[in-house]
Amino acid sequence: MSNLENKKLASQLLKKSKTARYERFGRLISLAALLLIMLVVVSIIVFVASKGISTFTNDHISLKDFFLGTIWNPGTNTPSGHPAVGALPMIIGSFLVTLLAALVATPFAIGTAVYMTEISPKRGAKFLQPVIELLVGIPSVVYGFIGLSVVVPFVRNVFGGSGFGILSGTFVLFVMILPTIVSMTVDALKSVPKYYRQASLALGATTWQTIWKVVLRSATPGILTAIVFGMARAFGEALAVQMVIGNAALMPQSLVSPASTLTSVLTSGMGNTVMGSLQNDALWSLALVLLFMSLFFNLLVHFIGRKGAFKK
Amino acid sequence: MKTQSQSRFAIGVLKGIAVCVVLILAFLLGYIFITGLPNVSWGFLTKPAKAFQAGGGVGIQLFNSFYLLILAMLISTPIALGAAIYLNEYAKDNWFTSTIRTMIEILSSLPSVVVGLFGFLLFVVQFNYGFSILSGALTLTIFNLPLLTRSMEDSLASVSDDQRQGGLGLGLSKFETITHIVVPAALPGIISGMILSSGRIFGEAAALIYTAGQSAPALNFGDWNPFNIDSPLSPLRPAETLAVHIWKINSEGIMPDLTQVSSGASAVLVLAILIFNLSARYFGRKIFEKMTSAK
Amino acid sequence: MRKQTLINICIGILLVFGVGYAYTTRNSSETTGESITAVGSTALQPLVEAASEEYIASHPGMFINVQGGGSGTGLSQIESGAVQMGNSDLFAEEKSGINSQKLVDHRVAVVGVAPIVNKDTGVGSLTTNQLIKVFTGKITNWQQLGGKNIPVTLINRSQGSGTRVTFEEYGLKGKESAVAQEQDSSGTVRQIVSTTPGAISYVAFGYLNKSVASVKLNGVAPTAANVKNNRWKIWSYEHIYTNGQPKGLTKSFLSFLNSRHIQKELFQKLGYISVNDMQYQRSWDGKISKEVGE
Numbered sequence: 001m002s003n004l005e006n007k008k009l010a011s012q013l014l015k016k017s018k019t020a021r022y023e024r025f026g027r028l029i030s031l032a033a034l035l036l037i038m039l040v041v042v043s044i045i046v047f048v049a050s051k052g053i054s055t056f057t058n059d060h061i062s063l064k065d066f067f068l069g070t071i072w073n074p075g076t077n078t079p080s081g082h083p084a085v086g087a088l089p090m091i092i093g094s095f096l097v098t099l100l101a102a103l104v105a106t107p108f109a110i111g112t113a114v115y116m117t118e119i120s121p122k123r124g125a126k127f128l129q130p131v132i133e134l135l136v137g138i139p140s141v142v143y144g145f146i147g148l149s150v151v152v153p154f155v156r157n158v159f160g161g162s163g164f165g166i167l168s169g170t171f172v173l174f175v176m177i178l179p180t181i182v183s184m185t186v187d188a189l190k191s192v193p194k195y196y197r198q199a200s201l202a203l204g205a206t207t208w209q210t211i212w213k214v215v216l217r218s219a220t221p222g223i224l225t226a227i228v229f230g231m232a233r234a235f236g237e238a239l240a241v242q243m244v245i246g247n248a249a250l251m252p253q254s255l256v257s258p259a260s261t262l263t264s265v266l267t268s269g270m271g272n273t274v275m276g277s278l279q280n281d282a283l284w285s286l287a288l289v290l291l292f293m294s295l296f297f298n299l300l301v302h303f304i305g306r307k308g309a310f311k312k
Numbered sequence: 313m314k315t316q317s318q319s320r321f322a323i324g325v326l327k328g329i330a331v332c333v334v335l336i337l338a339f340l341l342g343y344i345f346i347t348g349l350p351n352v353s354w355g356f357l358t359k360p361a362k363a364f365q366a367g368g369g370v371g372i373q374l375f376n377s378f379y380l381l382i383l384a385m386l387i388s389t390p391i392a393l394g395a396a397i398y399l400n401e402y403a404k405d406n407w408f409t410s411t412i413r414t415m416i417e418i419l420s421s422l423p424s425v426v427v428g429l430f431g432f433l434l435f436v437v438q439f440n441y442g443f444s445i446l447s448g449a450l451t452l453t454i455f456n457l458p459l460l461t462r463s464m465e466d467s468l469a470s471v472s473d474d475q476r477q478g479g480l481g482l483g484l485s486k487f488e489t490i491t492h493i494v495v496p497a498a499l500p501g502i503i504s505g506m507i508l509s510s511g512r513i514f515g516e517a518a519a520l521i522y523t524a525g526q527s528a529p530a531l532n533f534g535d536w537n538p539f540n541i542d543s544p545l546s547p548l549r550p551a552e553t554l555a556v557h558i559w560k561i562n563s564e565g566i567m568p569d570l571t572q573v574s575s576g577a578s579a580v581l582v583l584a585i586l587i588f589n590l591s592a593r594y595f596g597r598k599i600f601e602k603m604t605s606a607k
Numbered sequence: 608m609r610k611q612t613l614i615n616i617c618i619g620i621l622l623v624f625g626v627g628y629a630y631t632t633r634n635s636s637e638t639t640g641e642s643i644t645a646v647g648s649t650a651l652q653p654l655v656e657a658a659s660e661e662y663i664a665s666h667p668g669m670f671i672n673v674q675g676g677g678s679g680t681g682l683s684q685i686e687s688g689a690v691q692m693g694n695s696d697l698f699a700e701e702k703s704g705i706n707s708q709k710l711v712d713h714r715v716a717v718v719g720v721a722p723i724v725n726k727d728t729g730v731g732s733l734t735t736n737q738l739i740k741v742f743t744g745k746i747t748n749w750q751q752l753g754g755k756n757i758p759v760t761l762i763n764r765s766q767g768s769g770t771r772v773t774f775e776e777y778g779l780k781g782k783e784s785a786v787a788q789e790q791d792s793s794g795t796v797r798q799i800v801s802t803t804p805g806a807i808s809y810v811a812f813g814y815l816n817k818s819v820a821s822v823k824l825n826g827v828a829p830t831a832a833n834v835k836n837n838r839w840k841i842w843s844y845e846h847i848y849t850n851g852q853p854k855g856l857t858k859s860f861l862s863f864l865n866s867r868h869i870q871k872e873l874f875q876k877l878g879y880i881s882v883n884d885m886q887y888q889r890s891w892d893g894k895i896s897k898e899v900g901e
Contacts, residue, residue: 022488023486027398030398031398033392034399037392038412038415044426044427047433073766108332111325111329112329137514138582139515139516139555139578145562162805183508206319208323229459229462236424238423238424238518243790248789268789270677277704279766287423287426290423295418362660436689437687529672562798564649564794
């Protein structure tokens with residue numbers, strides 16, 4: 001062969017093949033997608049943080065007044081002379097209502113999910129699955145109004161008080177996050193390999209022992225993720241909670257006295273404030289607190305998950 | 313045997329729990345449909361809304377809901393899929409990756425109002441799209457991405473490694489294995505994730521109040537040119553969706569038949585989601601069978 | 608080339624042609640007309656929406672979009688020029704943080720605010736003093752006012768709501784109400800009052816209906832006539848602010864709002880009062896003066 005043909009052949013052999021180029025292209029666009037999401041997350045976090053922190057830097061509110069104060073009325077001062085930007089009632093309200101709702105929802109959700117996957121998979125798939133998916137779509141507004149017309153009178157008649165309060169909020173949130181937790185738990189249970197169950201049964205374990213000691217244990221990370229997502233939804237839920245919790249920026253005195261959450265105060269107050277004013281900045285600080293609290297919940301659950309799960 | 317009776321007892325309790333849940337769900341759906349369906353008629357479904365007289369319908373809002381849903385899913389699905397592929401197949405298992413995953417989970421717990429306000433300040437004001445379908449779809453995308461990415465990641469992870477090794481063994485590149493083998497095998501999980509997030513988008517109100525707007529100008533259904541402002545397809549027009557409409561008439565409505573319109577709209581919303589879910593499941597199954605030659 | 612690639616290219620060409628055709632045959636901006644946006648007070652929203660519905664019906668191609676968001680949002684959006692009309696229950700001067708220099712005030716209506724109670728309370732009339740005591744928490748049971756033995760459930764609008772500012776300023780004589788339940792919309796407030804025994808709150812006249820009972824104050828009933836002669840003191844102007852003088856569609860819509868038909872018929876149907884019918888004027892710092900003939 002002549003020198004020229006040699007060179008052409010060599011360059012053809014040294015170029016990346018079409019498949020390799022496709023591979024690099026594919027890897028690049030999936031990386032780009034991930035980076036886009038990261039960009040969005042970072043920009044929202046930076047935005048909320050910058051607006052939230054300006055309460056402390058621009059408007060000179062002390063951290064103590066914000067986190068330990070119990071009166072919320074930004075723009076005015078409390079009887080003792082401090083600026084009334086106490087977020088403690090809302091923080092406690094959010095905490096209580098999320099924890100209680102998750103506590104009530106988790107056993108129901110896991111029970112249902114186990115029923116759907118282990119005990120009656122056929123009935124589960126045909127019947128329960130579409131119903132659960134349907135419930136995720138009911139808008140918060142509708143839940144809120146059903147809460148207002150059904151849950152609040154119920155709580156009022158059975159537990160006393162005006163019916164508005166943390167208990168009503170818990171009931172409404174419990175129904176709202178139930179489908180989310182069930183769905184994701186079902187996915188987690190389904191991804192436990194079949195041979196785990198088969199091995200357990202072959203060893204003579206009963207169905208319940210298999211479920212309790214093998215399936216649930218190995219699906220624990222997935223179940224914990226489901227609970228985190230459920231709590232995240234409960235946390236960030238504004239419209240429905242707002243209508244049944246009463247929105248009184250008071251320290252919650254009981255489960256049936258009007259209280260407020262970070263989200264309910266944020267939603268109802270945002271439209272009446274002007275960008276850049278103290279009232280507005282204070283609301284963004286509430287949003288920042290929401291961010292931090294969800295981060296805390298997140299880390300907590302992952303910590304628990306690492307301790308309790310099977311090592312694969 | 314003690315363990316057998318324990319097992320039977322436990323199973324009985326589980327059955328009871330499932331029945332409880334079904335009862336709660338049945339009550340909710342029953343309440344919505346019984347109070348709402350009597351108000352739904354063909355006229356209700358197609359007429360535009362009236363501000364202060366009786367007899368308004370939800371035709372335009374219904375169309376807007378679907379249009380926004382389709383647009384938001386079109387934008388978010390490729391992005392979520394790409395990110396899930398990278399996270400699951402390519403990313404190394406170090407602290408950086410887990411930080412990324414944590415940040416995505418944090419995004420999912422932000423109240424929808426915050427995302428809506430962010431969308432308002434970014435798309436409506438800064439980019440000057442105004443109250444429009446575009447702003448709404450982009451905000452919904454942001455809102456939807458964490459849930460979608462997470463569920464896609466989980467379904468990709470549940471595909472056993474044997475499949476991937478088979479593909480590599482046949483000489484396919486990694487990306488080719490992913491697109492031709494892993495993704496089709498994970499399709500049921502991906503579709504159920506898409507349905508879950510579609511349901512949530514369809515019922516979302518808080519994020520759209522400040523971005524897609526609360527007004528639904530009359531549309532000219534004969535004009536399908538996307539560049540005209542009164543065409544249904546135009547992405548720059550304000551578009552009140554069904555969920556936002558329910559919220560609005562319950563907060564600020566003064567029309568005399570407002571409870572009827574509200575309960576009718578809720579029933580239509582739930583019904584639409586049901587139909588959407590069932591048909592999406594059906595098509596998902598069909599596609600899965602075709603791609604993996606299961607039948 | 609491969610069949611699949613050929614098909615892809617054909618689809619691509621079709622798409623390009625389709626979009627190009629749509630672009631070149633789109634309605635020119637002369638025939639489509641304008642689109643303006645009004646943002647702000649939820650008390651004014653029903654009126655502007657109803658009026659815009661009528662305006663659009665007779666002027667095809669024009670679009671007037673009405674959003675809520677509260678008086679605060681209305682004022683800050685119009686100040687930044689993001690929208691064409693900013694609806695507000697308050698004077699721009701009353702709201703801190705707003706530079707009202709460039710804003711032009713158009714007072715389009717007067718809205719009265721009335722206290723409402725649950726129908727089973729048994730109390731239909733209060734004095735101002737009693738009202739203040741109820742809202743500041745000093746009276747906690749309706750029995751103390753001659754009604755039934757039901758505890759008082761106080762419901763406020765959110766801080767910064769124009770309706771609340773009006774009520775506290777002119778109904779409670781500037782006293783602040785006790786910290787209590789808050790809702791951010793008149794509709795929700797009305798629903799809660801109608802279903803909760805012992806509940807009391809306040810809404811604009813347009814939201815009064817048979818599901819709640821309105822309360823007379825010092826023997827004066829909350830009617831439009833009593834607002835016009837200032838016997839009912841709890842009222843405020845509804846402002847539409849524009850950034851500079853209004854032009855184009857904004858200008859013609861504002862004069863449409865001022866037309867006789869709207870002012871007489873629409874206002875009455877919706878419970879608003881025409882500025883022209885007021886016998887007294889009030890300035891932004893609360894001074895009352897008799898209206899000099901109109």
